[in-house]
Amino acid sequence: MFRKLLVTFMMIFVINLAFISNPSVSIAQVSGEVPGKTLGLKSDADLWRYIRTGNAGSTQMKDELSAVMIQSEGDNWRAIRNGPVSLYGGLGLLGIIGLLFAFYMYRGKIKVETGLAGQTILRFAAIDRFAHWLMAGSFVLLALTGLNLIYGKYVLLPIFGPEIFTAITIGGKYIHNYLAFSFMLGLALAFILWVRHNIPSKIDWEWLKMGGGIFKAGMHPPAKKFNAGQKMIFWITMIGGLSVSMSGIALMFPFQTTMFADTFALLNVLGLNLPTDLTALQEQQYNQVWHGIVSLGLMIMIIAHIYIGSVGMEGAIDAMNSGEVDRNWAKEHHNLWVKEMDEKKKSNPEPAE
Ligand code: HEM
Numbered sequence: 001m002f003r004k005l006l007v008t009f010m011m012i013f014v015i016n017l018a019f020i021s022n023p024s025v026s027i028a029q030v031s032g033e034v035p036g037k038t039l040g041l042k043s044d045a046d047l048w049r050y051i052r053t054g055n056a057g058s059t060q061m062k063d064e065l066s067a068v069m070i071q072s073e074g075d076n077w078r079a080i081r082n083g084p085v086s087l088y089g090g091l092g093l094l095g096i097i098g099l100l101f102a103f104y105m106y107r108g109k110i111k112v113e114t115g116l117a118g119q120t121i122l123r124f125a126a127i128d129r130f131a132h133w134l135m136a137g138s139f140v141l142l143a144l145t146g147l148n149l150i151y152g153k154y155v156l157l158p159i160f161g162p163e164i165f166t167a168i169t170i171g172g173k174y175i176h177n178y179l180a181f182s183f184m185l186g187l188a189l190a191f192i193l194w195v196r197h198n199i200p201s202k203i204d205w206e207w208l209k210m211g212g213g214i215f216k217a218g219m220h221p222p223a224k225k226f227n228a229g230q231k232m233i234f235w236i237t238m239i240g241g242l243s244v245s246m247s248g249i250a251l252m253f254p255f256q257t258t259m260f261a262d263t264f265a266l267l268n269v270l271g272l273n274l275p276t277d278l279t280a281l282q283e284q285q286y287n288q289v290w291h292g293i294v295s296l297g298l299m300i301m302i303i304a305h306i307y308i309g310s311v312g313m314e315g316a317i318d319a320m321n322s323g324e325v326d327r328n329w330a331k332e333h334h335n336l337w338v339k340e341m342d343e344k345k346k347s348n349p350e351p352a353e
Contacts, residue, residue, distance in 0.1 A: 054279070065255070065281060077285035085289060086150050089296035096300045100307045110313040112329045113217060120324035121341060128193055132320055135186025135241075138179040143299050145172035150292065180248050187241045194234060197225040203336065204228035214308075225337045233305055240298045247291040255280040260287065 051057075056067040124132070148156065148169060157165045206221055207228040213219035221227070226234065250257045260283050264274035278286070309316050315329035330338045 056279075068279070068281070071279075071281055073282050073285060077289065080289055081150075081292065085292050085296070089292070090151065092296060092300045093303070096303050100304060100312075104307075104312065107215065109311065110214060111217075112314050112326060112332060114328045114332065116315070116329075117327040119327045120318075120322075121327050121330050121338065122323055123319040123325045123330065124323045126323065127189075129320055129323055131186055131189035131193055133186075134182055135190050135237075138183035138186060139298075139302065141175055141179050142183055143295070143302075145176040146295055147299075148172050149176075177252060180245065180252075183241070184245050187238065187245070191238050194226070195238075198231045198234045200228075200231060204231060220332050220335065222336055223334050224340065225334060227334070233301065236301055237298065240294050244291060244294045244298065247287045247294070250287045251284070251291060254284055257287070258283060260290075 051069045052072065054068055054071050054073060056064065057069070059067040061067075149172070152165065152169060152172075156168060160168070201224075203222050203224065204227070207213075207223055210219055210221040212227065212229050213221045246259065250259060258278070261276050261278045264272075264278075265276045267274055268276065275282075309320070315326050318325050318329075327338070
């Protein structure tokens with residue numbers, strides 16, 4: 001640190017000395033001439049263009065990133081993050097809340113049409129519920145602390161003022177960094193437990209053609225343990241969750257990965273022309289923007305999931321609370337799964353799942 005400061009100080013001192021001993025440089029600047037009047041191998045214009053386009057020089061410092069004086073992509077990164085990512089992410093979040101509200105007004109709470117049977121069937125064992133709530137609980141906290149990093153300065157700062165906002169943000173950063181690992185654990189566990197129920201099948205097509213039966217009363221498309229909508233949520237959560245985890249780790253341990261250069265190289269095989277000679281800083285910028293886009297997309301989808309799993313559908317939340325769901329609920333939403341369970345029970349009196 002002291003060494004870096006000393007080198008920086010020396011550089012500033014030498015540059016100032018050069019300007020003082022050569023007053024024509026500052027005069028040239030005022031009169032609009034290119035300073036230096038170089039007639040050597042490289043003109044000043046070439047030199048400044050080289051620096052302006054983010055090229056690295058050589059440095060005495062150990063940190064190779066400090067050899068880049070101007071990193072123009074930083075401007076682009078900032079403009080994308082504070083521009084379209086924040087704007088469309090925010091619109092998406094508000095949009096889904098508005099849509100769900102409109103859907104609730106139109107359809108109300110989806111009831112168990114045949115009435116509650118009063119008899120239950122085990123849908124999720126304790127380990128399933130543990131995996132779900134580990135993943136869900138950490139996701140919600142990661143989402144809130146992540147949203148603060150994008151929108152906090154517009155929403156919370158004016159309300160709480162700089163001191164409280166700083167405390168919230170620093171605390172949020174720790175929550176975000178540490179809970180990332182419990183999210184990954186929950187995600188991995190849910191994947192292991194549920195992947196076999198989420199393999200696409202022909203029945204899913206039936207379910208999709210009937211719009212999942214959620215728009216009209218009396219429509220109950222066939223489904224096994226998970227219907228087509230849930231399978232989509234499962235795969236998007238798994239793939240998006242993995243992607244957000246990998247880019248998050250790259251943000252936590254910066255300048256160590258080449259994931260974007262490697263992915264771009266793979267995509268270029270398909271005929272794309274993406275840049276593959278990314279600097280460590282550019283990798284980091286891609287990681288950050290990607291982390292933001294994927295997590296905002298996941299949040300938008302998960303808000304809809306939370307709605308249908310709680311206020312939107314009678315009886316659904318029991319599956320993740322006690323694990324026991326009403327038999328009539330199960331017959332209406334997962335008829336083939338109930339059949340399967342009944343057959344298993346007949347051939348094996350032990351509770352199957
Ligand atoms: C915080 C509020 C949440 C509630 C009330 C909730 C509710 C539920 C319920 C009731 C189920 C079982 C549905 C069934 O029986 O078929 C379920 C399943 C599931 N949940 Fe959640 N959940 C929440 C948050 C989350 C979050 C944050 C994630 C992911 C990050 C998530 C991912 C899943 C997945 C992948 C499934 C299995 C597939 C599916 O049913 O869609 N949940 N959730």
